[in-house]
Amino acid sequence: MGLDTRILGVGNSYRGDDGVGPWVIAALRQRLPRASLAVSDGEMSNLLAEFGGCQALLLIDALDAATAGVDAGTVVRLDGRDAKLEATGLRASTHAMGVAEAVSMAKALDCLPGDFSVIGIAGTCFENREGLSRPVRDAAAALVEELMRELEHA
Amino acid sequence: MTSKKIPVKAGVKSRRIEVDYLARVEGEGALYIDVEDGELKQVQLKIFEPPRFFEAFLRGRALTEAPDITARICGICPVAYMMSAVHAMESALGVTVDEGIRRLRRLLYCGEWIESHVLHIYMLHAPDFFGYDDAIAMAKEHRDAVMRGLRMKKAGNELVRILGGREIHPINVCVGGFYKLPRREWFTDMLDELKWARDAAAETVQWVAGFDFPELERDYEFVALRHASDYPFSEGRIVSSKGLDIAMDDYPDHFVEHQAPYTNALHSLRQPGGTPYFVGPMARYNLNRDRLSSSTRSLAQETGFDRTVVNPFHSIVVRALEVFQAFDEAVRLIEEFVEPAQAAITLPRRAGVGMAATEAPRGLLFHRYEINEEGLIETANIVPPTSQNQLTIEDDLRDLVAANLALSEAALTARCEQAIRNYDPCISCATHFLKVRIRDVAGS
Numbered sequence: 001m002g003l004d005t006r007i008l009g010v011g012n013s014y015r016g017d018d019g020v021g022p023w024v025i026a027a028l029r030q031r032l033p034r035a036s037l038a039v040s041d042g043e044m045s046n047l048l049a050e051f052g053g054c055q056a057l058l059l060i061d062a063l064d065a066a067t068a069g070v071d072a073g074t075v076v077r078l079d080g081r082d083a084k085l086e087a088t089g090l091r092a093s094t095h096a097m098g099v100a101e102a103v104s105m106a107k108a109l110d111c112l113p114g115d116f117s118v119i120g121i122a123g124t125c126f127e128n129r130e131g132l133s134r135p136v137r138d139a140a141a142a143l144v145e146e147l148m149r150e151l152e153h154a
Numbered sequence: 155m156t157s158k159k160i161p162v163k164a165g166v167k168s169r170r171i172e173v174d175y176l177a178r179v180e181g182e183g184a185l186y187i188d189v190e191d192g193e194l195k196q197v198q199l200k201i202f203e204p205p206r207f208f209e210a211f212l213r214g215r216a217l218t219e220a221p222d223i224t225a226r227i228c229g230i231c232p233v234a235y236m237m238s239a240v241h242a243m244e245s246a247l248g249v250t251v252d253e254g255i256r257r258l259r260r261l262l263y264c265g266e267w268i269e270s271h272v273l274h275i276y277m278l279h280a281p282d283f284f285g286y287d288d289a290i291a292m293a294k295e296h297r298d299a300v301m302r303g304l305r306m307k308k309a310g311n312e313l314v315r316i317l318g319g320r321e322i323h324p325i326n327v328c329v330g331g332f333y334k335l336p337r338r339e340w341f342t343d344m345l346d347e348l349k350w351a352r353d354a355a356a357e358t359v360q361w362v363a364g365f366d367f368p369e370l371e372r373d374y375e376f377v378a379l380r381h382a383s384d385y386p387f388s389e390g391r392i393v394s395s396k397g398l399d400i401a402m403d404d405y406p407d408h409f410v411e412h413q414a415p416y417t418n419a420l421h422s423l424r425q426p427g428g429t430p431y432f433v434g435p436m437a438r439y440n441l442n443r444d445r446l447s448s449s450t451r452s453l454a455q456e457t458g459f460d461r462t463v464v465n466p467f468h469s470i471v472v473r474a475l476e477v478f479q480a481f482d483e484a485v486r487l488i489e490e491f492v493e494p495a496q497a498a499i500t501l502p503r504r505a506g507v508g509m510a511a512t513e514a515p516r517g518l519l520f521h522r523y524e525i526n527e528e529g530l531i532e533t534a535n536i537v538p539p540t541s542q543n544q545l546t547i548e549d550d551l552r553d554l555v556a557a558n559l560a561l562s563e564a565a566l567t568a569r570c571e572q573a574i575r576n577y578d579p580c581i582s583c584a585t586h587f588l589k590v591r592i593r594d595v596a597g598s
Contacts, residue, residue, distance in 0.1 A: 041320075044277075045304045045311060046321075098193075105289070105293055108291075108293035109300060109301060
């Protein structure tokens with residue numbers, strides 16, 4: 001992964017752990033102001049506009065731990081082109097057409113970036129509140145360090 | 155434009171059609187149709203989304219909180235809830251905003267109509283006319299059309315984001331105006347994109363006008379706002395195709411809500427008589443065609459739709475014409491931008507009763523509030539478009555099923571779902587999955 005990779009954090013910061021994607025982007029932005037970083041609320045037409053504008057894309061989103069069958073704070077890396085995203089419990093949107101549908105639509109429209117990967121962080125607290133739960137916050141902080149290492153050595 | 159001829163019914167056994175979870179509608183609903191010995195017995199559109207008690211928890215809250223609280227009722231049409239709330243509160247307080255604020259409100263409403271209508275046309279309804287399961291399947295063979303729709307929707311999103319602060323559940327609307335005024339250049343920067351989108355909306359009208367439409371015509375009472383000069387958003391009188399012409403404050407005398415045992419949504423009926431009625435794009439269009447821009451009228455003429463539209467399957471064309479109208483008006487409002495005197499007027503403190511109806515994408519949305527001297531809400535009543543259309547949808551289905559009993563279960567189920575989507579029912583927020591079960595009920 002290089003600095004030309006667009007990193008997109010998806011989620012709603014007012015819905016607890018759903019805000020983990022924007023949280024990671026905010027942390028990276030402080031340390032890598034020149035990187036290609038963006039956030040999205042997960043609405044389909046906005047996501048597709050992001051997909052169409054780059055060659056390499058890393059999407060960071062919350063997973064529903066119960067649907068994914070993993071513990072809170074688990075970090076899952078997926079090949080965005082092959083993975084069955086709907087089965088993973090990705091829950092980016094307060095709208096019905098979110099990340100999974102946007103990826104399916106991008107495949108149908110042949111506008112998915114050639115290099116597309118997804119990192120899901122499993123959460124359990126998606127109520128109307130600000131801030132991440134402790135396991136998700138710890139996992140997100142560790143992910144930021146890992147991404148920094150990858151970007152610095154690219 | 156062509157019409158699809160539907161086979162006349164033959165001898166048909168008894169059966170029940172159950173759509174336990176309606177897809178491509180906003181929220182959670184089901185459809186049950188019973189046919190016995192070749193005769194239609196019952197049609198029920200059941201909304202099982204739980205009651206959400208918004209009217210109850212508005213009580214005791216400050217009148218200034220109503221726009222932001224009611225906006226949370228719907229993620230698709232939050233602007234409509236905000237607009238009905240601010241107009242009702244301003245009516246209760248006896249204040250009126252200036253022309254600059256009025257125009258910005260119309261611009262915001264343009265954005266919401268575009269977002270909502272384009273989503274429905276391209277993602278929810280068009281797949282029905284081609285026989286696809288969903289828009290993703292449609293996209294593989296209609297790539298250019300879907301790409302056009304997605305870009306148009308994004309233009310609508312952007313209008314709402316600039317003026318409302320964000321695309322879903324805007325945060326910049328207040329009683330008396332806006333919390334923060336936008337700068338003219340925020341909009342002028344997107345004028346080129348809006349002009350592209352207006353052309354794309356014209357292509358959309360041409361596209362949907364060429365679909366094959368099932369036949370269905372009934373004697374509806376269309377109900378909508380009518381304004382002295384403009385296509386209606388938030389002002390005017392409430393009129394109907396059967397002679398109703400009343401001020402907004404008289405709404406409770408002419409419409410009544412009714413609890414049916416099988417659904418969590420209240421039905422709304424015309425008074426006296428207790429008859430169903432029809433709100434939404436077709437009602438607005440039929441009652442306000444002379445208020446459309448000249449460009450929209452020309453487009454309607456070119457496509458054969460500059461006339462009263464009575465087949466609800468044509469609603470997709472009317473929706474597309476309203477998208478064109480919204481882009482056309484948005485461009486005009488930006489080019490003739492009027493700077494408001496202030497972001498919001500100062501509100502007096504007084505007790506009062508305020509009512510307002512505005513035109514949500516899906517139709518008339520009525521709010522009524524009683525305010526006490528401390529500026530707190532004593533009572534609230536909200537009548538959304540889908541509850542007003544629910545009985546009309548059921549009546550459409552009765553006629554449709556009775557005329558199409560010879561169709562296979564799969565074809566008849568698909569036709570019924572398409573008919574429900576004619577109204578773009580907004581039960582809460584969208585779902586995108588479907589479980590259909592059809593079984594014979596003869597003798598059971």
